[in-house]
Amino acid sequence: MRTRPITKRAAGILAVLPLVAAASAPAPTDPPTTFTLHPAHAPPGTEVELRLTGCPAAVAQAASPAFVAPATLAPAPDGPDLHGEARLRTGASPGPHGVTATCEGHRAARPVTVTVTARGTEPAPSPTAPVSAGGGGAAGPRGDGVTGTGPGLRQAVVGLLLAATAALAVSLRTRTRTRPRRPRPDRDATP
Numbered sequence: 142m143r144t145r146p147i148t149k150r151a152a153g154i155l156a157v158l159p160l161v162a163a164a165s166a167p168a169p170t171d172p173p174t175t176f177t178l179h180p181a182h183a184p185p186g187t188e189v190e191l192r193l194t195g196c197p198a199a200v201a202q203a204a205s206p207a208f209v210a211p212a213t214l215a216p217a218p219d220g221p222d223l224h225g226e227a228r229l230r231t232g233a234s235p236g237p238h239g240v241t242a243t244c245e246g247h248r249a250a251r252p253v254t255v256t257v258t259a260r261g262t263e264p265a266p267s268p269t270a271p272v273s274a275g276g277g278g279a280a281g282p283r284g285d286g287v288t289g290t291g292p293g294l295r296q297a298v299v300g301l302l303l304a305a306t307a308a309l310a311v312s313l314r315t316r317t318r319t320r321p322r323r324p325r326p327d328r329d330a331t332p
Contacts, residue, residue, distance in 0.1 A: 154305040176242045176250035185231045193223040196244035207238035233257045
């Protein structure tokens, strides 16, 4: 019978599943924060607004080689976010510059980019309010930094369980199709 190879495959998949789930789990020290800035494109000497969401501290820092000085982010008057402003150096070279935020001494979120434009150019126009896009869960706040964390541990485990179930179903279905049919005395008897 072919039951043993199928059982071994299923057991192998189930044995590897916790290892894959543990490897895909996010690091426990990463705080769930979002860091944005506006405008993302600006000439030297312009002030940019910085916003950090999800930092439990009362104060955070944001720094970039394009800034005159590191910016202090303090509680925003319109909510729990930390908010601050930074001025781009007048001698900043045109092009992209990374901006990092620090919350409680650790990098708070993925760095974002501010692009210094040539003198005399205006910042690119951008919306001043979110666009009504329907469902609401699909679009989140986004400056020019990428936000979102991707699938979490639950989604990875569920996906792997579904894949293992599908593989088991295909192997069982293949097994039943390749087995020769035995005649049944009650159905296949000739009158």
